[in-house]
Amino acid sequence: MRTAHRVTDVVDAETPLLAAGVPLMERASFALALAVASDLRARRGRVVGARIGVLVGGGNNGGDALIAAAHLARRGAAVEIVGVGRAMHEAGAARARAAGARFLDADQDAGELAGRLAGCAALLDGITGIGASSGLRGRALEVVTALRGAMASRPRGERPWVVAVDVPSGVGVDDGALPEGVLPADRTVTMGTAKPALLLPPAEVAAGEVTTVALGLDLTGASHAVVRLEAGDLAEEWAVPGPADHKYTRGVLGIAAGSDTYPGAAVLATSAAVRAGAGMVRYAGPDAAAAQVLTRHPEVVRGLGEADQVGRVQAWLLGSGVGAGDTERLAWLERTLTHAVERGIPVVADAGALAVLPERLPATVLLTPHAGELAGLLAARDPRAGWDRARVEALPVRALRRAVDLTGATVLLKGATTLVAGPSGPVHSQAEATPWLGTAGAGDVLAGLAGMVLASRAGDLTGAGADPELTARLGAVAASVHGRAARRAAGVEGAAGVEASRTRRAPAGGSVGGPITALDVAEALPSVIRDLLDGTLGG
Numbered sequence: 001m002r003t004a005h006r007v008t009d010v011v012d013a014e015t016p017l018l019a020a021g022v023p024l025m026e027r028a029s030f031a032l033a034l035a036v037a038s039d040l041r042a043r044r045g046r047v048v049g050a051r052i053g054v055l056v057g058g059g060n061n062g063g064d065a066l067i068a069a070a071h072l073a074r075r076g077a078a079v080e081i082v083g084v085g086r087a088m089h090e091a092g093a094a095r096a097r098a099a100g101a102r103f104l105d106a107d108q109d110a111g112e113l114a115g116r117l118a119g120c121a122a123l124l125d126g127i128t129g130i131g132a133s134s135g136l137r138g139r140a141l142e143v144v145t146a147l148r149g150a151m152a153s154r155p156r157g158e159r160p161w162v163v164a165v166d167v168p169s170g171v172g173v174d175d176g177a178l179p180e181g182v183l184p185a186d187r188t189v190t191m192g193t194a195k196p197a198l199l200l201p202p203a204e205v206a207a208g209e210v211t212t213v214a215l216g217l218d219l220t221g222a223s224h225a226v227v228r229l230e231a232g233d234l235a236e237e238w239a240v241p242g243p244a245d246h247k248y249t250r251g252v253l254g255i256a257a258g259s260d261t262y263p264g265a266a267v268l269a270t271s272a273a274v275r276a277g278a279g280m281v282r283y284a285g286p287d288a289a290a291a292q293v294l295t296r297h298p299e300v301v302r303g304l305g306e307a308d309q310v311g312r313v314q315a316w317l318l319g320s321g322v323g324a325g326d327t328e329r330l331a332w333l334e335r336t337l338t339h340a341v342e343r344g345i346p347v348v349a350d351a352g353a354l355a356v357l358p359e360r361l362p363a364t365v366l367l368t369p370h371a372g373e374l375a376g377l378l379a380a381r382d383p384r385a386g387w388d389r390a391r392v393e394a395l396p397v398r399a400l401r402r403a404v405d406l407t408g409a410t411v412l413l414k415g416a417t418t419l420v421a422g423p424s425g426p427v428h429s430q431a432e433a434t435p436w437l438g439t440a441g442a443g444d445v446l447a448g449l450a451g452m453v454l455a456s457r458a459g460d461l462t463g464a465g466a467d468p469e470l471t472a473r474l475g476a477v478a479a480s481v482h483g484r485a486a487r488r489a490a491g492v493e494g495a496a497g498v499e500a501s502r503t504r505r506a507p508a509g510g511s512v513g514g515p516i517t518a519l520d521v522a523e524a525l526p527s528v529i530r531d532l533l534d535g536t537l538g539g
């Protein structure tokens with residue numbers, strides 16, 4: 001599991017150590033210099049003679065960069081420092097100067113400065129860290145903007161290797177905002193613990209590979225702001241049948257997906273559920289879609305009539321492939337959702353079901369909108385806040401939290417990185433998918449998979465002693481398994497592929513994969529789940 005902590009928690013953990021004289025900045029900057037040296041050795045063979053540009057702001061983030069610059073200069077690098085803040089960490093600057101680093105004229109034309117920096121072997125971004133709010137300004141913004149332009153005009157292989165100090169300067173450290181003028185890093189060396197922006201869209205793409213420096217911070221009392229589940233965590237949450245289990249104890253999922261207009265959604269959602277190991281699927285939908293489901297999956301049981309006539313289920317998937325004009329189906333979904341909520345049955349509410357939500361929902365209802373659907377939901381409930389798709393994409397965590405507050409439900413926001421949060425607990429951020437997954441019907445597969453995961457753990461989700469944060473965690477499990485199945489189907493494999501998905505770059509030396517259909521994703525589920533449980537799945 002990868003985790004990130006909020007700025008206030010990091011500051012609270014640093015304060016007693018600093019008061020006790022623990023040299024946190026020494027540790028941070030030494031580790032930073034080591035990381036830069038090791039990247040330089042890997043990329044160009046040696047540190048000696050390498051030209052390293054260092055962008056320095058006025059606070060301690062600049063201090064980290066300056067002391068690291070001193071270490072690198074002592075190892076023979078040709079270090080060039082550019083101050084872009086109103087002040088400069090004095091002790092750090094003195095050490096860098098004493099070690100032989102050169103200070104470039106900070107007032108020279110930004111374009112000329114940028115041209116010079118763009119020719120460096122490596123660049124350190126030490127402008128701002130956790131002490132600044134989102135968005136660079138002033139001279140810092142001017143220099144970074146010019147630098148981005150200068151770097152973009154060079155061939156990829158001739159651009160400097162960019163290392164961000166703690167976070168890429170200018171990101172929204174806690175909310176993951178990515179304003180204009182952030183220098184995208186190849187690596188971020190983060191101090192003490194990862195910061196939320198390093199795991200959250202849209203800022204995470206600017207972080208590159210993340211290296212965490214252990215500073216000895218005591219964060220045991222601090223809650224995780226962001227959690228990213230890894231393969232071992234998924235295996236722990238996955239329900240594995242034992243000898244005493246049978247189809248009913250393994251979980252029966254009711255699926256009300258598909259319509260005469262979109263019958264395919266029924267096939268995709270049921271395929272995902274049965275392939276992911278549902279004890280049983282009861283399909284409650286129109287005749288034509290049911291016929292297609294049963295042709296493909298004879299093991300599916302048809303459920304007719306109202307919710308209480310369909311037969312017992314441990315969870316429902318409602319709404320995939322039901323359009324806004326399908327009033328009769330929508331009314332049925334609304335009645336079934338009410339029925340399920342009254343009985344404490346977990347529900348995945350997807351697509352059409354998002355249009356018939358009651359005012360308040362329990363956390364055991366998992367809403368699965370994409371950004372457009374979430375914008376619609378927020379615009380309806382929070383009309384004065386001006387939510388639209390672009391705003392949801394720019395501030396996805398804020399949008400997600402707002403939707404949770406307004407509904408009481410657990411919300412899963414689909415995207416290249418999928419976010420899940422409930423009324424309590426962290427934001428889960430899963431980035432295992434491949435862009436090949438952006439294909440029609442992929443969401444129906446996720447909905448069926450998520451429904452099956454909830455059905456298989458229904459006993460833990462409801463009743464006395466149930467963990468109120470489990471729905472969100474299981475939503476994250478489904479999103480991660482869905483993304484991994486997409487990668488397997490597309491032929492993008494390995495932990496390097498996970499990292500490449502997150503940073504939106506091609507995996508080093510690996511395959512970028514190829515096209516897939518939504519059904520391919522469902523079909524890849526059994527082998528991915530098997531490998532997950534065998535412990536052979538990386539990342």
Ligand SMILES: NC(=O)C1=CN([C@@H]2O[C@H](COP(=O)(O)OP(=O)(O)OC[C@H]3O[C@@H](n4cnc5c(N)ncnc54)[C@H](OP(=O)(O)O)[C@@H]3O)[C@@H](O)[C@H]2O)[C@@H](O)CC1
Pocket residue numbers: 014018024025028029057058059060061062064085086087127128129130131132133134135136137138140165166167191
């Ligand atoms: N404490 C320690 O010992 C340890 C601290 N550590 C390190 O310290 C970092 C935190 O340092 P911090 O608290 O000094 O704040 P920091 O991130 O440098 O930002 C403040 C500076 O930014 C400037 N600035 C602000 N907004 C801006 C903007 N929009 N655009 C441009 N500039 C802007 C602001 O300028 P001003 O507003 O004064 O003009 C001020 O100069 C942390 O991330 C980690 O790297 C680690 O080494 C562990 C030990």
Ligand SMILES: Nc1ncnc2c1ncn2[C@@H]1O[C@H](COP(=O)(O)OP(=O)(O)O)[C@@H](O)[C@H]1O
Pocket residue numbers: 370414415416417418433434435436437438439440441442443444445446482
């Ligand atoms: N660029 C991307 N990278 C990774 N995953 C993506 C990308 N674009 C979309 N996805 C995933 O594909 C699925 C699309 O779902 P959705 O938008 O509901 O499509 P549909 O309604 O056609 O099923 C979601 O799980 C989403 O996370």
Ligand SMILES: [K+]
Pocket residue numbers: 061125126127128129164165166167168169
């Ligand atoms: K920084």
